[in-house]
Amino acid sequence: MxxxxxxxxxxxxxxxxxxxxxxxxxxxxxxxxxxxxAPAGALAVAKGPAVGEPAPSMELLNLANQTLAIGGDDVRERRTLLFFLSPTCPVCETLLPTLTRVTREEPRVRVVFASDGERDEHIAFARSHGLDASRYVLSRELGLRFEVAKLPFAVLIDAAGIIRAKGLVNTREHLESLFEAQDRGVASIQEFLDRESPEPPKTRVAGGRSGR
Amino acid sequence: MDPVFHWVTRIALAILFASAAHHKSQDLQGFGATLREYRILPSRWVASGSVALAASEGLLALLFLSGFALPMASAAAVFLLAVYSAAIGVNLLRGRRQIDCGCLGPAGSQPLSAALLVRNAILGFGAALVFLEPIDRSYSAIDLLSIAGGTATLVLLFSASSQLVAQASSSRQIGSPS
CATH class of the missing domain: 1.20.5 (Single alpha-helices involved in coiled-coils or other helix-helix interfaces)
Structure with missing residues (x-):
């Protein structure tokens, strides 16, 4: 038993x-x-200047103490990818290798890193990650004008100074989706998905995964 | 309490704390960033705070496994889980649901949710059970089977439910307007 x-x-x-x-x-x-x-697109947020509107025109001081223009016509006809980051944001750091590669390999795209806070901390951060100090600006006003609430956030501005795509970017695919959105003439991947299926299921509406 | 329940709870808790300490020590910097996001510790204490949490979890795992100072380990585990729950609760009240809870280690991120409070309460109840002395009775082969099977099942179900909670919270986050 x-x-x-x-x-x-x-x-x-x-x-x-x-x-x-x-x-x-x-x-x-x-x-x-x-x-x-989950669609691999940057999460579009309905805050700040909208896609299709001109980007706020600003003259900012970079980490090398030179002026750097955001918005308006680019004399060299380059697109500008404005990347908002913070040295304390781990997701931002994971995207830096992709962004430095874009800077190196895409002469028609000007990558500008934007943040605010202690200047010395940012100089050390830029140096440790091999970021170009002349493309790194510290401006609280810039973040406020674009109404950046969460990081990492990116805005793609065309050579004429018009915002072509923007959103919260957590992965390399999200960054690519901004360029893809411009190429397809949509404001965001979310809009593209909405066009593809007139009545999308609920999970697809907002798209993209939100940041930390 | 019957020794089978005592051992199952003790070993399962030891495995849980050991794995949590392992995750944290693997990526102390990442855990530091997560801890900073909770906005509870002043930034200059974050680095030492993350080391202290990882070390105390490792110590708890050792105490549960060895049986040394068991009542103290049980009380300390309940306290630690209560501290975690308070930190999560405060951030839920602040509306900062989107931050990573730091529960899954470097493998993935999980937003905060009330389900984490329920999870911590269950774990705290388990840790409190260890406080009770097991009754003195002889062990048979069936007891050993029950302890091994019970522990393995508990650990598997815990990992599965943690994943389900993480997925439920992140899909809710996808669907909600930002």
């Missing part, structure tokens, strides 16, 4: 643990599905 109970108990525990493993595997699969169906 005791042997039978022992065997049955062992068998039951094996099956319970196996079921636990299956449940864990299923939840992981659900997580993977979540990531796959």
């Amino acid at each position: 005791t042997d039978a109970l022992l065997v049955s108990n062992a068998l039951l525990w094996c099956m319970v643990v196996a079921l636990g493993l299956v449940v864990l595997a299923l939840t992981r699969q659900v997580g993977l599905l979540h990531e796959r169906i």
Whole structure:
């Protein structure tokens, strides 16, 4: 009798643990599905100057103490990617290698890093990440004009100074989606998805994953 | 309390705290950034605070496993979980739901939610159970099976439910207007 109970108990525990493993595997699969169906686009926020409007025209001082113009016509006909970051934002740091590569490989795109706070802290941050000090501006007003509430935030401005795409960017794909949005003539990937399906399911409406 | 329940709770808690300490020590800088986002500790204490939390979780895992100073370990674990819950609760009240809770380690981020408070309450109840002395009785082979199977199932279900909570909170965040 005791042997039978022992065997049955062992068998039951094996099956319970196996079921636990299956449940864990299923939840992981659900997580993977979540990531796959979430549109890889920058989350567009309806704050600040809208896409299609001219970017606020500003003359700012960069970390190398030279003036740097934001907005208005670019004499060299480059697009400007304005990237709002903070040295204390871990997600911003993960995007820096992609941005330095864009700076190096895309001469028609001017990447400008924007932040505010202690100048010395930013100089050390720019140096440690190999960022060009002449493309790094500190301006509280710039953030206020674009109404940046969450980081990392990026704005793509065309050569004529018009905002072409903007949004919260958490991944390289989100950054790419800004350029893709401009190429397709939409304000954001969210608008593109809305156009593709007139009645999108609820999870697709807002799109993109929000930042920390 | 029956020794089977005592051992299952003790070993499961030891595994939980050891894995939490491991996550934190793997990426102390990342955990520091998460801790700073909670906006509870002054920034100059964040670095030492993250080391202290990781170390105390590691110590709790050792105490639960070894059985040394068990009543103290049980009280300390309840206190630590209460501190975590208070930090989460304060940020939920502040409306800062979008920050990472720091529960999943470097593997992923999970926004704050009330479900985390429920989770911590259940864990705290488990930690408080360890405070009770197990009754003195002889062990049989079935007891060993129950302890091994129970612990494994508890740990698996805990990881699965943590993932479900993380997914539920992040999909809610996707759907909500920012």
